[in-house]
Amino acid sequence: MSVYRLPSAYERSPLRRRVSGLALALGINLALLLLLLTLGRTAPDSKAISHALVIDFLRESHSARTEVQHQAAKHLETKPLPKPPPIVLPVKPTIAVPPPARPAPPKPAPFIEMSSADLAAADLRNVPTASAGDSAVVGKGPHGEVLYAAEWARHPTDAELGGYLPKNAPDGSGVIACKTIPGDRVEDCVEIANYPAGSHLASAVRQAAWQFRIRPPRINGRPLIGSWVQIEIDYQTIRRDSSSSGL
Numbered sequence: 519m520s521v522y523r524l525p526s527a528y529e530r531s532p533l534r535r536r537v538s539g540l541a542l543a544l545g546i547n548l549a550l551l552l553l554l555l556t557l558g559r560t561a562p563d564s565k566a567i568s569h570a571l572v573i574d575f576l577r578e579s580h581s582a583r584t585e586v587q588h589q590a591a592k593h594l595e596t597k598p599l600p601k602p603p604p605i606v607l608p609v610k611p612t613i614a615v616p617p618p619a620r621p622a623p624p625k626p627a628p629f630i631e632m633s634s635a636d637l638a639a640a641d642l643r644n645v646p647t648a649s650a651g652d653s654a655v656v657g658k659g660p661h662g663e664v665l666y667a668a669e670w671a672r673h674p675t676d677a678e679l680g681g682y683l684p685k686n687a688p689d690g691s692g693v694i695a696c697k698t699i700p701g702d703r704v705e706d707c708v709e710i711a712n713y714p715a716g717s718h719l720a721s722a723v724r725q726a727a728w729q730f731r732i733r734p735p736r737i738n739g740r741p742l743i744g745s746w747v748q749i750e751i752d753y754q755t756i757r758r759d760s761s762s763s764g765l
Contacts, residue, residue, distance in 0.1 A: 653735035659695055659746035660708050666735035668747040671702040678729045679751060682722040689754035692719030696727055697746055698734040704747070723751045 653666040693711040696704035707727045709720040730749065734741040 651739060652737050653742075653747075656748050663746045665695060665746050665748050666742075668696075668749045669733045669735075670731065671733045672731040674726065674730055674751075679722070679726050679753070682725040683753065684718045684722060687719060687722070687753065688714060688717050690714050690717050690719050691750055691752045691754070692717075692721070692723040693748065693750045694720055694723050694727065695746055695748050696730075696732070698732060698743055700743055702731045702733055703728075704730055704732050704749075707749075710748070719751070719753060722753075723749065726751075 653669065655664055656667050657665045659665045690713045692709070692713070694707045695710055696707040699705050704727055707724045709724055712718065712720045727749065732747055732749065734743045735745045735747060736742065
């Protein structure tokens, strides 16, 4: 049984193989050329029209920016500069001199509150008129009481007074006011005046007063124990009496 088969390429002659390859290559090139010519003739697809607004920001060129700067500089050069205002110096000083300070008004005297009894005692209209043998009224006590003149039951000695004199005390006198107590004694003494001023003689009298013997004031023959009396010691007289007695 005979079998039919196609001859292979290798069984052909070399000449036939070359002609076949050349024909195949030429056919491929013609096909590509026709394809290219066909693509060139076809009309491009129409693109859809867009209604969007497109803004393209272009950078300012260097030459345009330089020109603007040059124009601005030229405008500043041609514009005249304003003149500064003139400086005017003040003729009179602007610092006001404060007026002289006024002296401070005097301070009012301190108010001393007094009871009705003190006011009644201080009223001179309530002081009984002195009769024969009554003690003399010489002023007001420390708290407005009636101040009577002292009546000695016994005068103090020079030794009782000299021990309280300040060193290098001058000649003069000291005045004090004391409250009378039973036994012809006094207490609660206060200094009233120094003669001369600043001699501290009233302080010497006050310190020696515990030794004094003073009768209480009398009104209509009745002793007023607890009343105030004024005591004055004259140291000039005491020294003169001491000198004359040879002490």
